[in-house]
Each structure stands twice: as structure tokens, then as C-alpha cells.
Amino acid sequence: MRILLASPDRDFLEAYEKLLCDEFGYVKTAFDGTAVLSLLKEQDFDVCVIDSKLPRVNYRTIVSRLDAKKIPSVILVYKGMSPALLCLKDPVTEYMPLPFPPGELKSVITRADGSYGETVSYDTGTGNISYKNNRIGNSPVTLSEKQLLKFAAENSGDGGDGTDIQYGMSCTESLNRKFAEEGCQAKIKYINGKGFMLVDSR
Amino acid sequence: MSKAEKKFLWYAVLAVFVLLAVILGVINIVNFTMAASDADELTQRIADQHGTLNIRTFDRPGGMNAPGTPGGDTGWGGRSDIMGPDSPEMNNSLRFFTVAYSKGFETGELIEYRISAISESEALEMADSLKEGKTGWVKGIYRYRVYSDEGRIFITVVDQGRELHPSYRILIISAIGGIAGVILSYLFLNMVRNKVFAPLKDADRKQKQFISSAEEEFKMPLTVISAQNEILEKEYGVNEQTASIRKQVAGMGRVIRKLSSLAIYEDNAGTKTEVDLSGLVNERIERKSREFVERGISVGKQIEENISFNCDADAMKKVFDELVTNAIKYSVTHFNVRMSKANERIAVIFSNDTSLEDGIYDNAFDRFTTLKNAAAAEGHNDGLGLAYVRDIVRSHGGRCSARAEKGEFILTIAL
Secondary structure, eight states: OEEEEEOSOHHHHHHHHHHHHHHHSEEEEESSHHHHHHHHHHOOOSEEEEETTOSSSOHHHHHHHHHHTTOOEEEEESSOOOHHHHTSOOOOSEEEESSOOHHHHHHHHHHHTTGGGOEEEEEOSSSEEEEETTEETTEEOOHHHHHHHHHHHHOOSSSOOSTTSTTHHHHHHHHHHHHHHTTOSEEEEEETTTEEEEEEOO | OOHHHHHHHHHHHHHHHHHHHHHHHHHHHHHHHHHHHHHHHHHHHHHHTTTOOOOOSOOSTTGGGOTTOTTTTSOSSSOGGGSGGGOTTHHHHOEEEEEEEOTTOOSEEEEEEEOSSSOHHHHHHHHHHTTTOSEEEETTTEEEEEEEETTEEEEEEEEOHHHHHHHHHHHHHHHHHHHHHHHHHHHHHHHHHHHHHHHHHHHHHHHHHHHHHHHHHHHHHHHHHHHHHHHHHHHHOOOHHHHHHHHHHHHHHHHHHHHHHHHHHHHOOOOOEEEEHHHHHHHHHHHTHHHHHHTTOEEEEEEOTTOEEEEOHHHHHHHHHHHHHHHHHHOSSEEEEEEEEETTEEEEEEEEEOSOOSEEOGGGGSTTOOOGGGTTSSSOOOSOHHHHHHHHHHHTTOEEEEEEETTEEEEEEEO
16 A cells, blocks of 8 residues: 655654554655645555645645545544534545554554545435445545444444444534535434434434 | 623622611611610600600700700701700600500590590500500501509500601612612623623633643654554564553543543534433443452442433543543442432432542542542543533533542532
């Protein structure tokens, strides 16, 4: 897997270049946004990990370029995973709130790879919800949101209530907003005794 | 208006109300007491004169203009002895009647009748009704005295209506003035509360900003340390030092995540749904049951079933996780949880035995505050857990309190 790692923190780049290289084989690093755009012109990558505080070029510009090339992006954020962040229209594959252990980043990179190729559809009983190219309609969805959606759609009430899903409630709120914007007749609801479920919103 | 501002406003207005009530109350009580005293003096004079009244001009040599008499002939001002009961005009202006009874209170005889507002028969009736008394007010404006003289019982009733009129006027003015004072103080305090609270709000904002900036600055270094530690472990193997680094980084990561959660929660309170709170509390305790057993802590539960609550399920789960974790850390031999619902109010009470002295421990809910028993407890004590609990509970319109009583630490959540 070819990975692009971009951060203004050199120690971070040094440590993770080694770790990710050992895991995935090929890693290129960039210290600022301009370097990232140059690298993207020269070669293709499978996944890009970008620090949200990258200088020179705003990360959102880089994410748009990556989305155009269907390259998954993992954005390192400092403020935590809030519904407001998830509702931004940026086509980010996944947000990674700092701090995190190395294993978590490796896991997210693995899941992000190939995510643009996924097409998944869930039946709500009266219609269906589907995502393709990391989008529900025109709204981008992240890996965490997809994970919650999968749980909610498949939840039969006997496998736990889903509140262990990381960022579950933030993702519930953001997904419901996106469903409403796209005119989907569905909603994720926390049902007493059963947990998160995908229900008809009417 | 924040809760603190509301509280300040209410307490300040209450203080003004209490102060005005006390001061005006005392003034009016003294006023009426003095009126009663003046009236008693008159009835005593009548009693001294066997039921009648004949106040003569001053018996001093020279009369009113006698040398050394205060005020002399300077007219109004300084002649307190010709105002009130001592006034020579009292002879002609005092309205009263006296009824005399022979022993046994058989028939009353009106021996002095100098009153227009009451007829003779009414006067006798009134006197009959006052036989059991000694002295006091009747019908609000009449002062009476019952006394014996020459073997007979006398009842004198004096009309003090004109004298009491100014007192009642003062009472009404006091009441109106008091209410106006309270209203004006509320309006004034409401006007100035922004100025009063501005420094506090500013300090609070700066504190949050500082914590937010500080915790952001820690995030990248922690991530880097974690990564470098993994590299060391890969190259040289896991050892005590790398295990310790991993543990410390994990601990600091928890603190940072809690601070982030607090910040996120303050900015965006989560979606609320109807949650089976009884089930949630039971489940959070069950999850940790093995740890309770390992530590030899007995668990008591009195949780009313089917208590549901409209709340952020994720946040509430974290609240009870935090409380159960604290129970494991700080309980000595036993831990108890009670949950009940009455009149739409839910009370959840966590209690455990403790070495803390008796007292109120509401400060345990402040950020970065740990109590005296925290040092002896195992595990990480960052002083943020209960702050998070309080913020979540408050965002749901609830209250938290903590106290220690006779060796028990009692934490109460009211929703």
C-alpha cells in the first residue's frame, strides 16, 4: 500500500514513517500543503494521512483534490469527533482525533483503503439507504458513520446496544442530518432495550 | 440568564426584602406599641379619676409659660408635654365612656358617656363583652381597661381612632414603600448584573480557553511518544520501561479525551432519546461485578424498575461508568446504589464506606479536584471524572451533590 503522511510535526513524521513503512511497505512524508500537492502531481497513493493543522495549504483543499482522484483521506484532528465536524461537507474518509495509539491509525488506514470502491445498500423496510464512493447522495460519510449505519441496519437487539461503537452518538446525529438533507426516509434511533436501529423516519 | 446570575438576583432581592421587612416591621411595631402605651396612660388617668376625666392646665407656678419650661412661649416646637396624653385639650377632645358594675357583674351603669360613634346601649353591650379582659384593643380603635374602684368594677373604653389614623397611614406607606423598594432593587440589580458578572464570565472563558489550548498542545506529543515507544518495543522488545511509558501515555490520553469530551459536550449537547435508566444503571454495575468481587466489595442495589428518562444515552452511560469506577476505587467494604422516581423526579444515590470526615463535598465535582482519599486509591485520579458527570447531569436539568456522613460517602444525582 502506498501511503502519504503529511504533518508539520517532524517527530510525528519520523516515528510514523517508520511504523507505517514496516506495516504497509511504502510511505512518503510531507511537511506542508505545498509539498503534498507536489507529491500528488508526481504519483498516486492508496491512502493519505493529513494533519488538519498542515501549513501553507488548507487541508480541506487537499481533501477536495484527493476526492477528485478517489484517494481516501484520513484527517488528524485536535478537537475530537463532534457532530459539527462530521456534518462538514468535506469528503473526508475518516477523522482521527489525537491522541491515538499507533495500532488505531494502522487499523483506520487498512479500512480506508479501497473504501471508494464500496457500494452498500440497507433496507429500511419502506425504502433503502445506500452509499457509494463514500457518499450518501451528495453527502460524504466517514468510516465511523458507515460502521454505525451497518450496526443500526443489522441490529436485531441481541448483540449489544451499540453504545460501545466509538463516537456512536455523534455519528447518529450527523447521519440523521445527512439523511434529512438527502431526502432519505430513514433515521437512526436509539430504541430502549435494543440500541441503535435504522427506522423509517415518517 | 445563567443559573448563577439567577441565584445572585434572587438572593440579593431576598436580602433587600428581609432587611426592609425587619426595619419597617420594627418601626411599625414600635409605633403601634407606643400608641397602645399612650392609650393605656389615658385609661389609667381615667381610672385614677374614678371613671371620669378632668385634665387641668399645668399646675406649675406660672402655668404654661413658667420659666424653665421647655420651649417657653416660643410657640410650636419642644413642648412634648402638651402633645399626646398630656395635652390639656384632651379634656375636651377625648372620646370615651365608663361603665360601672357592682360586685358580681350584674347590671352595668353608664357613669361617663363622652362618645358619639357609639350609642349608650351599644356602649353597655361593648362593656358587657369586655368583662373577662384586663386591657386591650377592641374593634381596632378602642382601648379598654377593666379596674376595680370602691368595691365596684369599672370598664373604661377610649376611642383612639384619630390617634391611630397616622399609625395606619405609616403602616400602609411602609408596605407600599417596602414593595416598591424590592421591585426597584430587582430592576437595579438586573441592570447591573452584566457588569457584576462580566469579570467572572471572563475568568471562566479564559480558564476554558487555557484548558482547551493546553490539552491541544499535549495531543501531538503524546501521539509521538506512543509511536516512538512502539518502535523501541519492535527493535528491543517489550520491557518494564516501555510498558511504563505505554501505561503513562494511556493515562494521559484518557485525561485529554475527557477534557475533549467536556469541551465537545459544552458546545454540542447530544441527541436525546428515551432511555431505560434502570436497565442502564444495572447493566453498568453488572459489567464491573467481577472487579467488585476481586476487591471484596459487597454491592447493594435498590433500583426501581422501568424508570425511563429522555437523555443522551451515550453521555448517561459515561456518567454511570464513571460513578461505578469511582465506587470500585474508593469503596472499602461495601457500595450501594438506590434509584427511585417520584413526581417526575429521579433520584440516584451512590454510597460507599469511606475514611473521609463528615462534611459537604460538592467541590469534588470541580475540575482537577480530588478528595483526601484519592491518594490512597489505586488507579488514575485526574480529577475530571466527576466534573464530567456534573456537566452531563446539569445539561439534563439535574443536580449533583456529595457529602460524607458517619463513615459513608453519599453522592446524589437528581434528574
